[in-house]
Amino acid sequence: MTYRGRFAPSPTGPLHFGSLVSALASWLDARAHRGSWLVRIEDIDGPRTIPGAAEDILATLERFGMHADEPPLWQSRRTARYRQALEQLQAGGLVYPCGCTRKEIADSLLHAHARNTTLAYPGTCRSGLHGKPARAWRLRVPDGDAAAITFEDRWQGPQTQNLATEVGDFVLRRADDQWAYQLAVVVDDADAGITHIVRGADLMDSTARQIYLQRCLGVPTPAYLHVPVVTNERGEKLSKQNGAKALNTGEPLAALSAAARHLGLELNTAAEQPTLESFYAAATAAWATQMGVR
Numbered sequence: 001m002t003y004r005g006r007f008a009p010s011p012t013g014p015l016h017f018g019s020l021v022s023a024l025a026s027w028l029d030a031r032a033h034r035g036s037w038l039v040r041i042e043d044i045d046g047p048r049t050i051p052g053a054a055e056d057i058l059a060t061l062e063r064f065g066m067h068a069d070e071p072p073l074w075q076s077r078r079t080a081r082y083r084q085a086l087e088q089l090q091a092g093g094l095v096y097p098c099g100c101t102r103k104e105i106a107d108s109l110l111h112a113h114a115r116n117t118t119l120a121y122p123g124t125c126r127s128g129l130h131g132k133p134a135r136a137w138r139l140r141v142p143d144g145d146a147a148a149i150t151f152e153d154r155w156q157g158p159q160t161q162n163l164a165t166e167v168g169d170f171v172l173r174r175a176d177d178q179w180a181y182q183l184a185v186v187v188d189d190a191d192a193g194i195t196h197i198v199r200g201a202d203l204m205d206s207t208a209r210q211i212y213l214q215r216c217l218g219v220p221t222p223a224y225l226h227v228p229v230v231t232n233e234r235g236e237k238l239s240k241q242n243g244a245k246a247l248n249t250g251e252p253l254a255a256l257s258a259a260a261r262h263l264g265l266e267l268n269t270a271a272e273q274p275t276l277e278s279f280y281a282a283a284t285a286a287w288a289t290q291m292g293v294r
């Protein structure tokens, strides 16, 4: 097997400590497997993208010594592929147009909640638009037990999610004419031949959807590893939205050592004056031992 891994930041701000942990974990896993490591800029969500943030993230990765093996890929340049994938699903009758507004969905969920049923999209438009204009495209998920997706996470262990009861038919093309993250990620990972996905555990909840979508598109399912997320003192996930501080890019080794500690890595650095090179050698060895990579 030729290992191909990736780091896929959304350019909504500069790299912060949480995203450094994901970048480092994916980099170390690729090195431990003697594989390739790619970077993909997830700038598909136009309204959330901050001008200059992608260039800033790429410069920080370089400065920290994480060099990608191929030029970065930009989601904003790949919309033709997302359209093709949607057309493939349309031709197979696997998706349907949805005319529900957020308010209508919220109202029906409230009603469902009152009846103590689940909070998944109730499938209102499965049987047609009921005279409403099409707003979004949804992927139809199977009913009952067939909707249970199981996978083995290399860090978190066995996982299962029932798409019918926990998610419902999910959006691939949004009402605001944007491509949904789930579709873009699956198409990009497949086209890039990604074999191993290493990312933060906040994305665990999307994995079953992505595996189901891979099956619908007839593309392989990579191996998954979700690292523990970094939280702030209030226990919230660190994100650019809740004001996570940008990294001190003047001190790459200090930030990288903290990220390695977050991953539980025991580093044997004999070097008195550690360099990026000696740090990565020690961290890769520790990762290989911890994750059982041979």
Ligand code: GLU
Residues within 6 Å of the ligand: 007, 008, 009, 010, 042, 185, 198, 199, 203
């Ligand atoms: N762009 C996503 C994020 O920054 C990561 C997507 C992925 O790794 O699948 O949260």
